[in-house]
Every structure is written in structure tokens, then in C-alpha cells.
Amino acid sequence: MFFRLIACSALMAAGFATFAPAGAAGQATDPFDSPVWRDILEMEFDGAEVVYDQSIYLVVPDQVEEAFSVPVVMNFAHTPYTVAEIALFAENNPFPIVARIYPQRGFKAVGFDIRLERSTPVRAAIMDGDGVWHVVQKQVLVMTPGGCSAPDGAAGGAAMGKIAMRQFVRTNGGSRLKVRIGHPMHTGLVVDDAGDAIPAQYIERLSVRDEFGGLASMVLWASVAANPVFMFDLPETQQSVRVTAEDTDGTAFILDGKPSAM
């Protein structure tokens, strides 16, 4: 119990208490002034309006030891606009775009595990209902590079295509759904013991729906970690969830189930 309180209060202190007030003015220029990001903006945002602000809370460790599986959470609990689309980037990765997420109804947080090849800004870009992109970033120091290109210490462990779901009652109300998908998520950049490149094979499409309707569909790229755990914060408790995933080889995985409570 002691630790439960500690963990909870630390979350509040480190996270939500430092939240910028809703609607805090952003800025129009990249606070990191990164030329790589300038190129990504041109390719991915096609002239749309971009503002740098603190409108979402991006949770990712400042310093990372195991670069092949880095947990990231994007929290919208205090976001003052409707989240229409989410894009996540690790701009110094071989594949800077990590994921695009299309919410089908409101959720308060989404998270999953990503690969980082080297130290990089991690950026979440959120499109509001008016088509403006709000970008929030955090610099992450990677101590042992190679999260995309070195043999992956996390690739084993789960059977390919095995999907497991768990549901948690959150202390701040609502529930959190976690979906874990067994998949090696090969980037195509790792060389096996015989010196041959392991071909790229990763989940590129994922959608989640429950008895209330569609939740989100996602397009993923090779920077998502092996055996990723996807999580969503929702106002409701789910009785029935359907997860549909398809990888780059065209293999489809579908699971209907009731998430086990914890």
C-alpha cells in the first residue's frame, strides 16, 4: 500500500501538476530547430498549420537503456480540443514516422512501445478539429544505440499472433485497456547469425473496437517494438473487444474477447 501511494502521488507531481494551462499559447517555430524535423514537416504535413505547445502530456523516459522497447504514453486528459488524428515520430530513426492513429471516439490516453535507433526527439503531433497540428516533443537520450538495427532482446517471449487483453480500473476514474500482440516486428535492418538480413515484417494495420463501437484504427511502421502493448484510457469498462491486426506479409490476426480484469 505504501508503494501504491508513492507511485500515484509521484505521477501527479511529475505529470499533471506541471501541466501547462489548457489553451496555453504555443509557438510557431520548432523549439529544437531541427533540420530533420523540417523535412518531415514538408513530407508528412503538407503545408498544414503547425503549432508547438503543451496541449498533450507526452510520457517517455528521458534516458533509455534498452532502445528496442521504449514505452510511450500520450495523455489527453487535459487537452482542450478534440483529438482528430495522432502521429508519432522518432525523427532520428531510420523510419521517423512511428504511427498514425485515427480515433473513432474519445479516449484520454494512448500508449505503446517503440524502437529508438539513437538519441532523438520523440514528437507527438495531434490534429485538432480545425485541422491544426499541435506538436509536443521530448528529447530522449539513448544510452545503447541500435534499437532498430541490433538483435532484439525482446523479440522472443510471445507466440506470433497471440493477442492478450487486460483491463484495469484507474484511480482517476475510467478504465485502461491493454492489448498485447505477439509479433517480432522485424525492421529489416537486423542481421542474423549467418550474416543475412532478417526481412522486414511488422504489423502495419491495427484496429480496436468494443461493444460501444469503433475505438481507433492505426497505421504502424517498423519503429514499433516487438510484442507491443497498446493501451487506451476509456470512460467505459469493456465487456467485449475485437482487435484486428494485419502485418506486412498480409497475415491477419483477429481476436474477440473479454479483457481479463486486474
Add this chain to the structure above:
Amino acid sequence: MALSAAVAQAGDYGLAPFETAPGVYTFWGEQADLLPSNGGNIANAGFIVGAKSVLVIDAGPTRRYAEQMLDAIRATTDRPIIAVVVTHHHQDHSFGIPVFVEHGLDVIMHPGAAAMLVRDGDILLNFVTELVGAAWTDGTTIGAPTHPITEATSIDLGDRDVDVEIFEGGHTPGDLVVYDGATKTLFAGDLVFNGRVPTVPHGDVQTWRGQLVTLDKWDWRRLIPGHGPLVADRTVLDGMSDYLAFLEARVACSYRMGDSPAETLMAEVPDAYTGLFGIDREYQRAVLQLFRKYDETAPPPCP
């Protein structure tokens, strides 16, 4: 504590045995990361000299280390070396094994450790080479024990019987410790870390804590840990056990609340543990590893 002499050049470990107790010698590793300046010499090894023969404890992190260790032992005593006990499979203790095999010496190890070495050896070797440089690891290969043991064994060195005891599933699937009754000295391998954060990826926290209780009850006067300086004070074992309990409780409670590890890692490490060498890295590794473990098997209750 006595550290190895400063290294003059890559490839030369400058190994000097320190007589910890009569006839019991230690090669103290550096309390440091794997670095080009230390060639991976971060763990403690040693040897016990009996009236007739010599037993070596741990094979060191590279071929060069093992060769230089054998030279250093032969410069200390002319009694024949009969065997090496490899306390577990981690690279800093086991990568010198082939040198002992080539010299016709018995290599004693737990079969669970041997299996882990088969599974992870090549990956670990690449990892170490990247960190310390090929000048240190050149020629290093992954070895196997000649004598896998699953039961406690006594080894007669002449005037002294040395006991090899078995601890499974705490720190790794197969850890061995070596006890010299003549001097009441215990080589505890990595069951005990002194001043350094224990690594948990290959073990089970509760099992390990139980093993620390067992070790605490043994009649030893001095304990040579796998990492860090000589242990004479039993509170070191309690402190280690406390850290392991803290770690498991924090992750188990956080997991049960539904946190992402990214959220768990925002909470500070208590002051009692911030001074442990390697806490920044190993704590994060351990949290992520325990999260993955609890995805497979339910976490223990939140205390």
C-alpha cells in the same frame, strides 16, 4: 578495497591477486561499467590454494583475462590448478572458460547456467566487444562446462575441503557459491552485489531474497561478492534484499494499477538506493523486464 593496477594498454589486465585470507586470493574487479579502459574486468574472481592443489573461482570476462589469471596464479603458487568453478553464465564470469578447457582443467558449472550460455553467449559476446573493444575480446569464444553439477560438491585441495553449493532460480537459473571452511570465506558470486545494483533479468526476486536469508545464516566471516568490495558486515545482504523487495513491490503495484512502464519510471528511486553503482541503468532495465514478465505471468500481490 584493492583494485587491479591501472591498465597500461588494451589487452593487459594487470591482474594482481590479493590475499583475502590465508590461502584465499581475490582478483578484484572494478566497480565500473564495461569500458575500453577496463576490458570488462568488473567482476571479482579468485582462487583457493590447498596443500596439494588450487581451485579457481570464475573464469573472467575474456580469453585474455583467463590466460593472464592463470599466469598470475602460477606466479603465486607452484601447486597445480585442478578446476575452475564458474558461478553463473554471465559474461563477466564465464567467457574465459575455453582457456581452462584447453589447459585440461575441469570446468564446474550448473547445467542451467550452461544452457543460458548456449542461448545468450554469442549475443553477449557481441555486446561486450562493442563496449570494450576487440583489442580485449579478440580470440574469446563461448565455452561449456566439463563437469555440470546439480548437487552440492566437496572438493579436496589437500589440507582443506572446499564446498560448492547450488542456488537455482534466484539470480539466474544456476548459481554456484564456494565456501572455504578453513578460513570461513564465502565466494558468493553474483548472489551478492556490494554497493552495486543487483541485476534481475534472469532470476526471480522472491527466490533470490530467500537465498540471501540462507546465506545470511551460514557461518562465514568474510564474503567475496560477485561485484564490489569485501563483505564483512551482514547488513549488506539485508540492504540488497530490501532493494529487491522495493523493486518488485513498485513494479507489481504499478502493473496492477494499469500503469505503462513509462509512467512507473517517472517515480523517483528512494534515497536509500540512489547511491548504488549502476542504479540509473539497472533500475530502468529491471522495471521494463518485470513489466514484460508480468505480461506473461500475473504479478505478485501489491504489498
